[in-house]
Amino acid sequence: ERVQSVLMEDAPWLPTRADSPLEFDPRVLTEKLPSGFTYFVRQNAKPEHRAELRLVVSAGSVLEEDHERGVAHIVEHLAFRKTKKFLRFELVKFLESIGAQFGACQNAYTSFDETVYQLHIPIDQPGLLEKGLQVLEQFAQAVEISDEEVDAERTIVMEEWRQQRNAAGRTSKNYYKELLKGSRYEKRMPMGTRKIIENVTGEVVRNFYKRWYHPERMAIVAVGDFEDVDSVVALIRETFNSPPPTTPAPAKPLLECPSHSDLRLSVVTDEESTSHSVLVDCKRPRLLVQTEGHQRELLVQDLAHRVLNVRLQKIALGKRPPFFDAVSTSMVPVLCVENSTLSVSAKEGGILVALEAVLREVVRLQQHGCSTYELLLCKHDLRADLERQSMEKEQAESSTHADSCAQHFISKEPVCDTAYDVQLSRSIIAGITTDDIITASSMYSLPHNTVLKIFRPSSSRFRRLLPSWLGGRGEAPVEHQTQVMEVLERVERLLKTGGKGDGALEPWTQEEVPELLTNPTPGKVVSSRVLKHDLVGETTELELSNGMRVAIKSTNFLDDDVRFKGVALGGRSELPVEKQAEGRHAVLIADELGVFGLSPQLFVDVTAGKRVSCTPKIGSYNRVVDGDCSPSDLEFLLQMIHLLFTANIVSDPEQLETCLGLLRENAINQDRDPVTAFSRRLIEVNSSGSPHFAPDTVKQVTTVDVDTALAFYKESFSNPSEFCFSFVGTVDAETMVPLVERYLASIPIPQGQSVRTTRTRCKPVMWKFPSKSVVEHMTRPMVQPFGISQVSFPLHASAKDKRDELFWASSVRATIERRLLDKLRFNESSVYNVSVVCDFAPTAPNVDADLIGHMYVLFSCDPSRGAELCYMALAEIAALKEGGLSEEEVTAFVQTERRAHEELLKENDYWVDQLAQAYLSPRYDGDVCATVNDWLAARHRVIDAANPATLRAAMNRLFPDDRHTIVTLSSRSPWRMAFGLMAVTAGLAVAAIAIQRRRAV
Secondary structure, three states: HHHHHHOOOOOOOOHHHOOOOOOOOOOEEEEOOOOOOEEEEEEOOOOOOEEEEEEEEEHHHHHOOOOHHOHHHHHHHHHOOEEEOOOOOHHHHHHHOOOOOOOOOEEEEOOOOOOOEEEEEOOOOOOOOHHHHHHHHHHHHHHOHHHHHHHHHHHHHHHHHHHHHHHHHHHHHHHHHHHHHOHHHHHHOOOHHHHHHOOOHHHHHHHHHHHOHHHEEEEEEEEOOOOOOHHHHHHHHHHOOOOOOOOOOOOOOOOOOOOOOOOEEEEEEEEEOOOEEEEEEEEEOOOOOOOOHHHHHHHHHHHHHHHHHHHHHHOOOOOOOOOEEEEEEEEEEEEEEEEEEEEEEOOOOOOHHHHHHHHHHHHHHHHHHHHHHHHHHHHHHHHHHHHHHOOOOOOOHHHHHHHHHHHHHHHOOOOOHHHHHHHHHHHHHHOOOOOHHHHHHHHOOOOOOOEEEEEEEEHHHHHHHHHHHHHOOOOOOOOHHHHHHHHHHHHHHHHHHHHHOHHHOOOOOOOOOOOOOOOOOOOEEEEEEEEEEEEEEEEEEEEEEEOOOEEEEEEEOOOOOEEEOOOOOOOHOOOOOHHHHHHHHHHHHHHHHHHOOOHHHHHHHHHHOOEEEEEEEOOOOOEEEEEEHHHHHHHHHHHHHHHHHHOOOOOOOHHHHHHHHHHHHHHHHHOOOHHHHHHHHHHHHOOOOOOOOOOOHHHHOOOOHHHHHHHHHHOOOOOOOOOOEEEOOOOOOHHHHHHHHHHHOOOOOOOOOOOOOOOOOOOOOOOOOOOOOOOOOOEEOOEEEOOEEEEEEEEEOHHHHHHHHHHHHHHHHHHHHHHHHHHHHHHHOOOOOEEEEEEEEOOOOEEEEEEEEEEEEEEEEEEHHHHHHHHHHHHHHHHHHHOOHHHHHHHHHHHHHHHHHHOOOOOOOHHHHHHHHHHHHOOOOOOHHHHHHHHHHHHHHHHHHOOOHHHHHHHHHHHHOOOOEEEEEEEEEEEHHHHHHHHHHHHHHHHHHHHHHHHHH
């Protein structure tokens, strides 16, 4: 009744308005300039003093000729390399000098239909916006494409191409080729072909750029915290004032995807794949949403997906489900096509069973539709999403509006004002009926225009020859078209029954939805105080009668957002080594049984229409409960937290069967993926074989003691006095007090335990960086060769200096990353990207515990150059330690760090993390805000003190010696593997003969 009364507040939409065009957002200024360019300008206040700039080029890989495949993407790369006004990589240095970040996939992308350049720049200083627009103008008209620059950049593009040569990349490529078969798109993947990337000439690239980067095919988008949008428009007119083009833009080829009446089946097996899945795509011409009638079609489709997804989720959460997971959604893969997609993950050997189970639910919806109550629940979910958009319409990120303008230029779908869009959608939703859902479910019109793709692992041919006791695995049956067609024929017969007769499907049964919680006896807030510090602002802290502490910080960043995090010291490090697997999977096992006292299936309905999440976690040294909610669902969230501590979770082997089976399957298949094997070896090398960080083995997951895991989970989330909770966002301390007393202060302390008044001392995990340098070259059989390399070195700081040294380590990391990107990508043209990471996971949160961990440099590269580039990176780091850092590099680092931190200070997630970390900090002495304030002060102190000399000193303090590990991964020849297996087999045969002879004697 409550759901229905809320939904009926809106007057239903009238069908007579179906042809009414959607209203274009009046706050977006747009015009086509005499030069041929189109612009879109909009004022938006978030983030403050920032602007999002876009150059949108209505030209992607689909426009390439056969000899140009991959050239659209190469042009995108070259734009950042050199233009008429920005010499070699000066553009990148300019972006970094103003605090704008440059990185892989951050500043541009190339797709089938468009190429888009993206700049996120500060505009709080004169000239920055003007300079940013000049950069876009250079991209549009002045990219220098010489033969020399093409030759230098092609190796970087090749490295990006290599990164996609894994199982996921091959799966994605096959997916699009099958989906778009028969169209121009089929052979125009944005990444292109290896042959063309390696051999294309500068002339071919120049011709593509001149042909398709035509002003009439380009738009400039500027959205940001502008004081005067008219002045921004004037600046764009001035910057893009070139003479009108003398020739019109070349006509685009006809872009369409041919229809087909039969089902297209593709079974893709990959030796490196680790999971089994099936995708069912029903294609149709894309619906361009330009009228109110189109908007209604879109919303009806959305609700049909929601109804089906709730049912599929409940089945997946049940006992012995036919599939692990299944989702129904709509996708727009290219400009002229959209499809309804069923994505299903299954257990090994269970793909056909999973496929049939999902298709039966589609047929059930087509035959019987849904109940009024089911539809109301889904409407309530959709309305909750719309309500959030409405409440936060003035707080949307500028990037969101900029992307909408970019897509309008490409697809011609109008950019709508949020208030108008929400109001229209609400009125349409009110009139959608269960009959509409049945009509929308026909979007799955098998086999017409249907593409069905099965993805599954395959065993290596050599591995299949081995006996099982040597690790061999037989090949699971490949699903042939005849078997799939048999499934479809059975499903089609069900559809033809019309829901009647023998074997017909019954309507979906909706269970009664219980209330989450009755009425616990409230506890008390025993003390309340307002904490206030310069860098933190105001926070209210409550101490509860059960010993729990609650910090409440009100912000105005978002009107419909509350973030929370509860933390407690003590985690998996307290468990013995032989029980680490139980500790790692304790949360998964409890979640499968229902951590809130209800079955997972019922909980789906209980949370319908609510925007709330609450997730428990157990780390090495702490326990965490975190999530978010709408302010209107805050009471519900507090009920969930109460139940998380108090619910009685009962083990159910049948319910756990699927969960444990998935764990086993993942453990068995993990070594198929070379990158996973590489990561496991890195952990083993850099931790000296620590069992606390090692991934699960097959033996561990097959012998997990469920009772031990469940007991560990219950013990971890039982005593409220160990926990400190932080709430940040649209919350008010005074309003929260009665709710906190009712649901959090009422959590009882377990029998036999008392309020914890002393800080827990955590048991350090086993971890030790190798005492001597290690160099190891891994080889793995690969479907397509690629290489990955990592250089690591130990980090150490004394306990008394931990706070400042953490920030110095972060600063050192950033400067090293910038230097190595400059060296390995911009100078050597050998990598696509470089990541430098500080990992302090082994450091125990004890007052007297030293800061320990390691820093690592990770990159992919030509497999033959892994070790060479690792030593090059080490040499560059050694040079930095000797004093090779320039003032320019430090300035770029400082600007980027300051700009990034300015934006973080306006995020609820940032503040809830700061408060939670402060509660866990060994420096916490009762005033959580003072601890946060000290951290922020230390950060400012380090950034202000950063210069070439201080950063050099920090490097020499944190990693004074030359100890390091180098681990590289490259492809192993299949013939080498074959000969190795032959040798093993021969050796075993000789041994067997010797044993037989000895027995005979």
